[in-house]
Amino acid sequence: MINKRLLIKHLLAHNDENSFYDKKRKIDISHKEGKAKFLKHICALSNSNPKNNSFIVIGVEDEDNNIVGVDFFDDSKIQNLINAYLTSPPIVQYENIPFPHLPDDKVVGLVTIRPTGKLTSLRKNIWKYYGGSVFFRDGSMSMPKVFDIEIKDVNSKIVEAIENNAQNNIEHTLNGVFDFMNHRKDYNAKYKVFKEYFVLCWAGQKKVVKNEVFFSRVDIELINERVRLFFSALDEVAISFDEDSFKIIEYVSLGLQDSHKYYQLEETLIKFENNASYNIETKLLFEPPQYDKKILFHIYNTNNAILEKLKKGINLTEREEADLRNLPATYLICYLNLFHEAVNKLHEAKPYLKAHSNELFNLHKETLRILRKVKYS
DSSP states (O other), X not given: OBOHHHHHHHHHHHOSSBTTEEEESOOOTTSHHHHHHHHHHHHHHHHHOTTSOEEEEESXXXXXXXXXXXXXXXXXXXHHHHHHHEESOOEEEEEEEOOTTSOTTEEEEEEEEEOOSSOOEESSOBTTBOTTOOEEEETTEEEEOOOOSOOOOOSHHHHHHHHHHTBOOHHHHHHHHHHHHHHTXXXXXEEEEETTTEEEEEEEEEEEETTEEEEEEEEEEXXXXXXXXXXXXXSEEEEEEOSSEEEEEEEEEEEETTEEEEEEEEEEEEEEOTTSOEEEEEEEOOOOOOOXXXXXXXXXXXXXXXXXXXXXXXXXXXXXXXXXXXXXXXXXXXXXXXOTTHHHHHHHHHHHHHHHOHHHHHHHHHHHHHHHXXXXX
């Protein structure tokens, strides 16, 4: 089993960006441009490496390889995006890898691309790229090319050596468990061994509501691979497990004004097999709350007025400050109730909420995370 933290270190140390490896400060697939560029790199790496894995490391400065991290990204539906836009799509896995020097809410993103051996191309137009385009890696660049030669395999031995040097061992596993338990001791940290092989650690602030146990500030890590499977600073989570599996049900708080309710968002089931393998299944449980359109129209216009004040630097009233805290969630509720322009307003508000306070920016990020899960499902 590969220790993904070691793998990232070996990739960063081995070489600059090349035909099997790319690094990014960040990616943004919430807009067409960012989505198109991400798909271009996936396509190019898959075509340039028909018989071995390729990788994109996210959260690294390009100039000096400084690991600065990115927000935790838990979109299990990213393969849906790949399948929708690429022909002969590779298998793509996005994993969140914690590093000890990063803040709790930051990780390094690791994208692993497993090709099918077939030529990958864009299925349809996106941004400035045309359907049918084929991309390859040319050094550190992903470039469109006319495909008229056989795909050559030149990286298999190099990638195999890197992956072999990143294999996990007992020492790495034990160190990982001790690190997690010590770092999370204030959050009810626990661990469990599955199938005598996998070690899962989790922690969170526990609370009991009507005889049901929930956790907030939840952190779940598969120690063998040093992969963070789940992280949330805000939402409530229910956890259950048996000898073969570990289940997480995530709840989100949504509502209007001072009336909020918890809604099930997503179920994640991690199944551990006897052959030293595991798989993760996710199921969207979210049923959007429905409200009277007249009330939503009033709230939507109020949000728009507050956003205009933020743009112009006009001070908000005490009531508007309270409404501002709910602005990301209420824009989301409006969008889920068929106010289609609300999603554009939500994206438009991002820089102004970020400038206003970290709390509002975090609420905005959590709202976009819910939106992303709903859209790709």
